[in-house]
Amino acid sequence: MNEIERWGFFELSLDGPSDGNPFTDISLSAVFSQDNKALKINGFYDGNGIYKIRFMPTKEGNWSYTTESNCEELNNISGDMLCISPSENNHGLVQVHNQYHFAYADGTPFFPFGTTCYAWVHQSRELQEQTLETLKNNCFNKVRMCVFPKSYSNNSNEPELYPFEGTAPCDWDFTKFNPEFFRHLEQQILKLMELGIEADLILFHPYDKGHWGFDSMGREADDRYLNYIIARLSSFRNVWWSMANEYDYVKEKCKEDWDHYIELTAKNDCFHHLLSIHQGDVLYDHWNPNITHASIQLGTLRGTVSAGMGRLKLLRDAYHKPVIYDEVGYEGNLIQRWGHLSAEELVDKFWQSIISGTYTTHGETFTHPEDIIWWAKGGTLRGKSPKRIEFLKNIVKDSGLYGLEPLDRWWVIDGAGKNGSYYLYYFSYEKPEKWKFELPAFKIDVPMGAKFKVEIIDTWNMTITPVEELYEITDKDRYHYTCSYNPTVTLPGREFIALRIKRVS
Amino acid sequence: MNEIERWGFFELSLDGPSDGNPFTDISLSAVFSQDNKALKINGFYDGNGIYKIRFMPTKEGNWSYTTESNCEELNNISGDMLCISPSENNHGLVQVHNQYHFAYADGTPFFPFGTTCYAWVHQSRELQEQTLETLKNNCFNKVRMCVFPKSYSNNSNEPELYPFEGTAPCDWDFTKFNPEFFRHLEQQILKLMELGIEADLILFHPYDKGHWGFDSMGREADDRYLNYIIARLSSFRNVWWSMANEYDYVKEKCKEDWDHYIELTAKNDCFHHLLSIHQGDVLYDHWNPNITHASIQLGTLRGTVSAGMGRLKLLRDAYHKPVIYDEVGYEGNLIQRWGHLSAEELVDKFWQSIISGTYTTHGETFTHPEDIIWWAKGGTLRGKSPKRIEFLKNIVKDSGLYGLEPLDRWWVIDGAGKNGSYYLYYFSYEKPEKWKFELPAFKIDVPMGAKFKVEIIDTWNMTITPVEELYEITDKDRYHYTCSYNPTVTLPGREFIALRIKRVS
Incomplete structure (x- = not known):
C-alpha cells in the first residue's frame, strides 16, 4: 500500500482522453475516506492525456478513495493508502492559533516573518535559483508571490511561461490552461517547502492593466482558474491563499466579485489553507468569516514612525x-515613497508590530542596473x-x-508579552535614559516578591545586556x-532600545 | 386641518380600554401616507386609558392616516394633516453625510461635539434644571444619556421615577411600563431639542448588575421595551439610538442579542435615526449595515498621547x-485612570480626532462632596x-x-482639510519651532501660483495669529x-499649536 506521511502529498495519475477540451469537458473528483470522515477532492487535467487527483491526508491511518467522472475511463477507480507519521520537518499546515497568532497543525508555533518577491517564479531559471539560495540563507519563513506575471515599473520583462494556451501578450484561450506553467510554479513552491517557507500565493493582482488581461478574464474564467489552482495546489501544505494584492486597484472587479472568489476558495479548498486579501487604499471587510x-x-508615515504601536494594535x-x-x-x-525606507525604519516597524501583537512582512527595493530588485524579481x-x-x-x-499579547488593553502600547512571566517593551525612536520599572497590575495577579530578570536589548546593534540586579515586585497603585528598592532601569539613551523582563522566581 | 412643520411632531391621542394589560393586550398602529409613500407607525399605551400614535412628517404636503388595532374603539380611525415648512431652528434629523460626517436632513452640516451626562434625567428636578442651564451656556450639541437609571461608583442615588410598574429596587412587572417615567424622559429630550442638542439615548447599559435588573430582563421584555421606546420617541427629531454603553460589560446578553436588538431597532424605526453601539473592551462589528x-x-494612553492621530483615523x-x-x-x-485627564489631554484628543476626520465626546469627572459629577449627574x-x-x-x-478629510491617505496624519483650499495641521504635544511649508501633491492638482494665507493657532490659549506674508506654491517633488521664497513657517515652539492654511487666490 502507498505510504504517505501526514500532511504529505498523495497523487493519483490517470490516463484519459486528450481530444476536445479536457479542461472544460471532463469532470473528475475523488472521495477520500477514513472512518467517518470523507473529503471530496477535485482532480485536474495536466496535459498530454494525463489527469491527476492530489490529496493531503491530515490524519494517520488507512485512507481509501474512489473516483467520480463523466468520463468512463476515469470513473469509479478505487484505491487506498496508509497515512504514517510526519517526518521531522513536516509540521503540517499553518493555521490560526490563539485567535491572533499562528501555529502549524502539529502545534509548533509559527511566527510569520515573511518577505516579498512578487514575480520571482517568472524570472530566468538562474535568477530563480539565486533567489532560493538567498532565501535559504535568510530567516524569512513566508514569501508573498504572484501566480500571474507582473507588469509594473522596474518589472517589464516577459516570463518564459504563461498560465494559458495562446500567444503573448494578450491572445489567450482562458478555457485552456498551460500545465507546464503550473508544474513550474509547483516545483518552486515545493522548493520553498523544503526550506521551511510558506508560499503566500497571490491569486490576482492589478499589475497587468491590459498587458496580458489576466486581471480582467471575467467571472467564469476567474472561477475556472481558482478551481484549477485549488485542485493543483491545495495538497501543498505550505500554500496560503492571498486572494489579491491591492484588490481595490484591480479596476475590473468589484467588491461582490471578491466576496464571491473568497467564498468559492474557502468552500472548495477542503484543507482550509489560510485565506486573506491585501488592499491598496480601501481596507477589506476582514470580518468576513472566510478570511x-x-x-x-x-x-x-515617515517622520511619524513612533506613532505606530497603538495604531498597529x-x-x-x-x-x-x-x-x-x-x-x-x-x-x-527607489524614488517612490514606499520604496525608500531606511533599514532602521523597516526594522522599527517589525518591532512595533510584534509589540502590537501583530506581524510584518519584509521587502527590499534597491535600484539595480538590470532592474533585479528583490521585491519583484528576487x-x-x-x-x-x-x-x-x-x-x-x-x-x-x-x-x-x-x-506576544497586549499587557493592559488600550492602556499600554509600548509593551507586550504575558503578564506575570514575560514582558517585552520597545521604545522605537524615543531615547529614554531610564525606564520606570512598572508592570501592569489592573486585574492581574502577580505574587508579591516575585523576581524578574531585566535585559536591555539594542535592536539595531543586536545586543542583549542583562541588568545585574533582579527586580522584586511590590504593589504601587x-x-x-x-x-521598591530599584524603581528604575537605566537605559543607554539611544534609539531602538527594547527591554525584556522575565520572571525568574 | 392640523398643520405640522416638517420634521415636527404629530400626536394622535385616542381613548381606549384600561382594563387587563393594555401594554400587551392591545395592538395599535397607523399607516401614514402621502402620494406613493406610506409608513406604518406603531402606537403605544400612555396610561389612564389613553393611546397615542406619534408621527414625524419628513415631506411637506398633505398626509393622511388610518389606524389599525385589535381593539374596535381604536381601529380604523382616519385623519389628515398638512406638513408645512420647518421653522428656523428645525433642520430635521441628523444623518450621515459624505460617508464620514454628519448633516441635518435639510443639508446643514452637523459636527458632533457631544458631552456625557449618563443619568442626568434621574436626578432631582432642581439638578436637572441646572444641567439644562449649563448645557445652554456651553457648546455641546449632543448628550450621551441613559434611559435606565445608573448604579455605579459616585452614582448610587435612586431615581424619582422608574420605567416599569413595581417596587424598587427589583420587584418589577416588565410587561407594564410606567408612562410617567417616559413622559418625563421625553420632556427632557424636548428641552434638549429647544437648545439644539441631540439626545444620544443609551438604551441599555451594564451599570445595574442585579440592582434593578434592567440589564437582564430577557429577550422578550427587551424587545417589548425597544418597541415601546421606538413608538414613543422615534418622532423626536433629535433622538439618536445608542443601543448600549459598554455593551460587552453587560454579562447577561451575548453578541447575538445585540445583533438582534440592533436589527429590531433599525427595522422598526421608520425614520432611521442614527444607530450605534458603544463598547468596553471588545469593538463591535461596526460593519453591520444597520449601524x-x-x-x-x-x-x-496617557503618556503616549501624541501617538493618536494615525490611530484615530x-x-x-x-x-x-x-x-x-x-x-x-x-x-x-477621580482615582480611576479614565477619570483624571487634564484639560490639556482632553482638548488634545478633540484636536487629534478632528485632524483624523473623526469626532470626540466630552465628559467631566471632578470629585464633589455630594457626588454631583457632570459625567453621571450633570x-x-x-x-x-x-x-x-x-x-x-x-x-x-x-x-x-x-x-475635515485626510489630505493624503496613510501618508499625512497631522493634517486634514480639503486639498487645494483648506488645510488644518496640528502638532499636539510636539513643540516645533518651524514648519516646513509643504502641501500634499500626489495625484492632487493645485495650480502653480495659487496663494495661501497661513494662520498660527494656539489651541490652548485660543488665539489665531495670521502670518503676514502669503505663501505661493510651486512644485517640489x-x-x-x-x-520657493518662503519655505518655512515660524512657530512659537509650544505645545498644542495648529496651523490653518486657506487658499486666497
Missing part, C-alpha cells in the same frame, strides 16, 4: 483576527534589515509563547506593580 | 463609516476644556466644509508642493 487573517498594507482589536502587515514599505532607494538581498529581523524573530521564538 | 456610525471607547478606514470617539476619558480628578461644569472645545468647534464650522 482567516487580515493582510494589510499600511502607509509608512488597533486593527487587531477591530478585526478580532491575526493581523499581518504584509506591506509597510520597503528598505531601498536575486540577492543587499539591505541591513534582514539580519536585524532575524534577531527579532529569535527573540520572539525564545519567548516560549505562541505570540491600582494599575501598577513596581520594585 | 450608522462607529461609537468608540478608546483608552486614553485608522478605525474610519476600517469601518468606512463616521467614527465618534464617544468615550476617551474625562477631565477630572450640574455645572468646572473644567477648562469646554471653552477650548468650543474654540475648536468654531474653527471646524468656519471651515465651510462638511468635515512628486509628493509635495512648497513655497
Whole structure:
C-alpha cells in the first residue's frame, strides 16, 4: 500500500482522453475516506492525456478513495493508502492559533516573518535559483508571490511561461490552461517547502492593466482558474491563499466579485489553507468569516514612525483576527515613497508590530542596473534589515509563547508579552535614559516578591545586556506593580532600545 | 386641518380600554401616507386609558392616516394633516453625510461635539434644571444619556421615577411600563431639542448588575421595551439610538442579542435615526449595515498621547463609516485612570480626532462632596476644556466644509482639510519651532501660483495669529508642493499649536 506521511502529498495519475477540451469537458473528483470522515477532492487535467487527483491526508491511518467522472475511463477507480507519521520537518499546515497568532497543525508555533518577491517564479531559471539560495540563507519563513506575471515599473520583462494556451501578450484561450506553467510554479513552491517557507500565493493582482488581461478574464474564467489552482495546489501544505494584492486597484472587479472568489476558495479548498486579501487604499471587510487573517498594507508615515504601536494594535482589536502587515514599505532607494525606507525604519516597524501583537512582512527595493530588485524579481538581498529581523524573530521564538499579547488593553502600547512571566517593551525612536520599572497590575495577579530578570536589548546593534540586579515586585497603585528598592532601569539613551523582563522566581 | 412643520411632531391621542394589560393586550398602529409613500407607525399605551400614535412628517404636503388595532374603539380611525415648512431652528434629523460626517436632513452640516451626562434625567428636578442651564451656556450639541437609571461608583442615588410598574429596587412587572417615567424622559429630550442638542439615548447599559435588573430582563421584555421606546420617541427629531454603553460589560446578553436588538431597532424605526453601539473592551462589528456610525471607547494612553492621530483615523478606514470617539476619558480628578485627564489631554484628543476626520465626546469627572459629577449627574461644569472645545468647534464650522478629510491617505496624519483650499495641521504635544511649508501633491492638482494665507493657532490659549506674508506654491517633488521664497513657517515652539492654511487666490 502507498505510504504517505501526514500532511504529505498523495497523487493519483490517470490516463484519459486528450481530444476536445479536457479542461472544460471532463469532470473528475475523488472521495477520500477514513472512518467517518470523507473529503471530496477535485482532480485536474495536466496535459498530454494525463489527469491527476492530489490529496493531503491530515490524519494517520488507512485512507481509501474512489473516483467520480463523466468520463468512463476515469470513473469509479478505487484505491487506498496508509497515512504514517510526519517526518521531522513536516509540521503540517499553518493555521490560526490563539485567535491572533499562528501555529502549524502539529502545534509548533509559527511566527510569520515573511518577505516579498512578487514575480520571482517568472524570472530566468538562474535568477530563480539565486533567489532560493538567498532565501535559504535568510530567516524569512513566508514569501508573498504572484501566480500571474507582473507588469509594473522596474518589472517589464516577459516570463518564459504563461498560465494559458495562446500567444503573448494578450491572445489567450482562458478555457485552456498551460500545465507546464503550473508544474513550474509547483516545483518552486515545493522548493520553498523544503526550506521551511510558506508560499503566500497571490491569486490576482492589478499589475497587468491590459498587458496580458489576466486581471480582467471575467467571472467564469476567474472561477475556472481558482478551481484549477485549488485542485493543483491545495495538497501543498505550505500554500496560503492571498486572494489579491491591492484588490481595490484591480479596476475590473468589484467588491461582490471578491466576496464571491473568497467564498468559492474557502468552500472548495477542503484543507482550509489560510485565506486573506491585501488592499491598496480601501481596507477589506476582514470580518468576513472566510478570511482567516487580515493582510494589510499600511502607509509608512515617515517622520511619524513612533506613532505606530497603538495604531498597529488597533486593527487587531477591530478585526478580532491575526493581523499581518504584509506591506509597510520597503528598505531601498527607489524614488517612490514606499520604496525608500531606511533599514532602521523597516526594522522599527517589525518591532512595533510584534509589540502590537501583530506581524510584518519584509521587502527590499534597491535600484539595480538590470532592474533585479528583490521585491519583484528576487536575486540577492543587499539591505541591513534582514539580519536585524532575524534577531527579532529569535527573540520572539525564545519567548516560549505562541505570540506576544497586549499587557493592559488600550492602556499600554509600548509593551507586550504575558503578564506575570514575560514582558517585552520597545521604545522605537524615543531615547529614554531610564525606564520606570512598572508592570501592569489592573486585574492581574502577580505574587508579591516575585523576581524578574531585566535585559536591555539594542535592536539595531543586536545586543542583549542583562541588568545585574533582579527586580522584586511590590504593589504601587491600582494599575501598577513596581520594585521598591530599584524603581528604575537605566537605559543607554539611544534609539531602538527594547527591554525584556522575565520572571525568574 | 392640523398643520405640522416638517420634521415636527404629530400626536394622535385616542381613548381606549384600561382594563387587563393594555401594554400587551392591545395592538395599535397607523399607516401614514402621502402620494406613493406610506409608513406604518406603531402606537403605544400612555396610561389612564389613553393611546397615542406619534408621527414625524419628513415631506411637506398633505398626509393622511388610518389606524389599525385589535381593539374596535381604536381601529380604523382616519385623519389628515398638512406638513408645512420647518421653522428656523428645525433642520430635521441628523444623518450621515459624505460617508464620514454628519448633516441635518435639510443639508446643514452637523459636527458632533457631544458631552456625557449618563443619568442626568434621574436626578432631582432642581439638578436637572441646572444641567439644562449649563448645557445652554456651553457648546455641546449632543448628550450621551441613559434611559435606565445608573448604579455605579459616585452614582448610587435612586431615581424619582422608574420605567416599569413595581417596587424598587427589583420587584418589577416588565410587561407594564410606567408612562410617567417616559413622559418625563421625553420632556427632557424636548428641552434638549429647544437648545439644539441631540439626545444620544443609551438604551441599555451594564451599570445595574442585579440592582434593578434592567440589564437582564430577557429577550422578550427587551424587545417589548425597544418597541415601546421606538413608538414613543422615534418622532423626536433629535433622538439618536445608542443601543448600549459598554455593551460587552453587560454579562447577561451575548453578541447575538445585540445583533438582534440592533436589527429590531433599525427595522422598526421608520425614520432611521442614527444607530450605534458603544463598547468596553471588545469593538463591535461596526460593519453591520444597520449601524450608522462607529461609537468608540478608546483608552486614553496617557503618556503616549501624541501617538493618536494615525490611530484615530485608522478605525474610519476600517469601518468606512463616521467614527465618534464617544468615550476617551474625562477631565477630572477621580482615582480611576479614565477619570483624571487634564484639560490639556482632553482638548488634545478633540484636536487629534478632528485632524483624523473623526469626532470626540466630552465628559467631566471632578470629585464633589455630594457626588454631583457632570459625567453621571450633570450640574455645572468646572473644567477648562469646554471653552477650548468650543474654540475648536468654531474653527471646524468656519471651515465651510462638511468635515475635515485626510489630505493624503496613510501618508499625512497631522493634517486634514480639503486639498487645494483648506488645510488644518496640528502638532499636539510636539513643540516645533518651524514648519516646513509643504502641501500634499500626489495625484492632487493645485495650480502653480495659487496663494495661501497661513494662520498660527494656539489651541490652548485660543488665539489665531495670521502670518503676514502669503505663501505661493510651486512644485517640489512628486509628493509635495512648497513655497520657493518662503519655505518655512515660524512657530512659537509650544505645545498644542495648529496651523490653518486657506487658499486666497
